[in-house]
Amino acid sequence: MTSRARAAIILAAGQGTRMKSPLPKVLHPVGGRAMLDHAIDAAEGLGCERIVVVVGNHSPEVRAHVEKRLGAAAIAVQDPPLGTGHAVLAAKAALNGFDGEVVVTYGDVPLLTAADIAPVFAGDGVTVIGFEARDPGAYGRLILSGGTLEAIVEAKEATPDQLKVTACNSGVMAAPAALLFELLERVTNDNAKGEYYLTDVVGLARRAGHATRAVFAGEDAVMGVNAQAELAQAEALFQRVRREDLLAAGVRMPAPDTVHLSWDTEIGPGAVIEPYVVFGPGAKVAGGARIRSFSHVEGAVVAAGAEVGPYARLRPGADLGEGVRIGNFVEVKNVTMAKGAKANHLAYLGDGSVGEGANVGAGTIFCNYDGFNKHRTEVGAGAFIGSNTALVAPVTVGAGAMTGSGSVITEDVPDGALALGRARQELRPGWAERFMQAMRARKAAKP
Structure with missing residues (x-):
């Protein structure tokens, strides 16, 4: 395990429209605790000395939640939302002066623990967390060669052979802060959605001669919540x-x-x-x-x-x-x-x-x-x-x-x-019987 300082960037700027709820997605509870708090707990469990949560202007409740727990200095704003790479880059100013390793996690992944994340800090270069998928489906595939991560290939762009790969990308990534932001500055939005993808960092790192690798966690641990x-x-x-x-x-x-x-x-x-x-x-x-x-x-x-x-x-x-x-x-x-x-x-x-x-x-x-x-x-x-x-x-x-x-x-x-604080009991012999008879007679006389 490295002895370098650690920081975490938690992405929580998604709009969560599929939840169909007035409550922002990352504030929905699991085990009685907001999903975002589970992510913060994991970062604290890793010993991160800096934690930055990337929020959107559309969710003031999320911003208030982070300020209450971590303070205003822990907030970075992504506006407008232009992809995961853009979201991480939005946290750069909040980590100004930090010289250590940064892990990127997500506010809607509540089951990921510090123990699951810790192996990303065991090496140099860029490390991602993968998982063996029961049904790989639309997940991005991790193309591995020995201990090296060669590429992350989106399912829609994968070859038939690549689609057979069951090692998939969780989205969690770690790298030295300086390297991470240097690579992110070179990510482009030349894709169908016009967004800046965090996964492009892997290819850029390899071309620049940096180590790229994957560590694995259980599929359940890395599940995201969108609905x-x-x-x-x-x-x-x-x-x-x-x-x-x-x-x-x-x-x-x-x-x-x-x-x-x-x-x-x-x-x-x-x-x-x-x-x-x-x-x-x-x-x-x-x-x-x-x-x-x-x-x-x-x-x-x-x-x-x-x-x-x-x-x-x-x-x-x-x-x-x-x-x-x-x-x-x-x-x-x-x-x-x-x-x-x-x-x-x-x-x-x-x-x-x-x-x-x-x-x-x-x-x-x-x-x-x-x-x-x-x-x-x-x-x-x-x-x-x-x-x-x-x-x-x-x-x-x-x-x-x-x-x-x-x-x-x-x-x-x-x-x-x-x-004793009650009225004295009083008895009136025959009163109940006379009352009942009178009421029955009154009811019987009604038309």
Whole structure:
């Protein structure tokens, strides 16, 4: 591996019209993360000290996305779009003064990792990433002789023998910065589309006596996304790889194909993930925990021995300690639950904390929002919250305290106390029977 400095140019200026979506193509998610962010992740994983994203003026959302993550200095604009070679050349000014190796990647190739790209830096001259295609079709062919890449031939220009070649071009290319831009300045647009093609760099490099070679990655890794069907295919491939990794690490998933993972999902060995669980970004599940069927977990931490679901929802900020139980149709958001705490049925816990061993009864609601601000509810260790209690925040229920079922609690409850906040039950013997008879008679009298 070379020790020279590295930079990446990520091409993201395509209009993506085949996606037929108001969302720019490179911002469509795979594994809950924009495809462009996957490409940036790969560049960062390579140790690139400079990353430039080439955008188009037609997609201000893409520009804003890059500025938020990398800053304005990471942006180069291609306007008008005149081909891939022209797009790379648009990044030249942003790399002014850089003396190292540059790799060109794409914002719509979400499955390509740093490990896939790294071999391009192992030699001098121009290196491209190829792949062995199951169906070469319209892909450009790599014409190889020994370890030398002699040419990249577009399918429409290939001879019958060249069309039999299964080694195809991914579009990813690397070269020393000075050489890359020198060659790009000599690329012409003398072709049917009148565009400047990055692939022409290979032929120019060979004629100038520079080394040209190809390294290979898997076909799935280099797949580009241009339409919604391809996005779904990329998602399926991403999910398959992530599931296989977790199974190999010791996570138990009886029906892995039904579990949907995010790009950053963390699940420890020995955890059990039942069928039809969805993980959004930011989920961390410790070994020994169990997530039961039809649950949704996002931005939440689940400790060892905790059990969630079925039909539960953990939202960002949910932090479940050891042995916590979250049951069916319980939603938890921005609440820390200490060891052994329970909320087993039909509850909403939002903004607060639940102490060790506390029990939150069915139908309990943390009334956290007053229409303008969020407020916290604190439930102490060993407290017992009766069913159908409404805890109107800000409010604290002390350690070992209790609330009566059906109560509306608006004031703090001291440790060990019982709080009741409901009307006294009143009985009126015979009233219901008389009411029913009167209503039936009234209905029968109507024409």
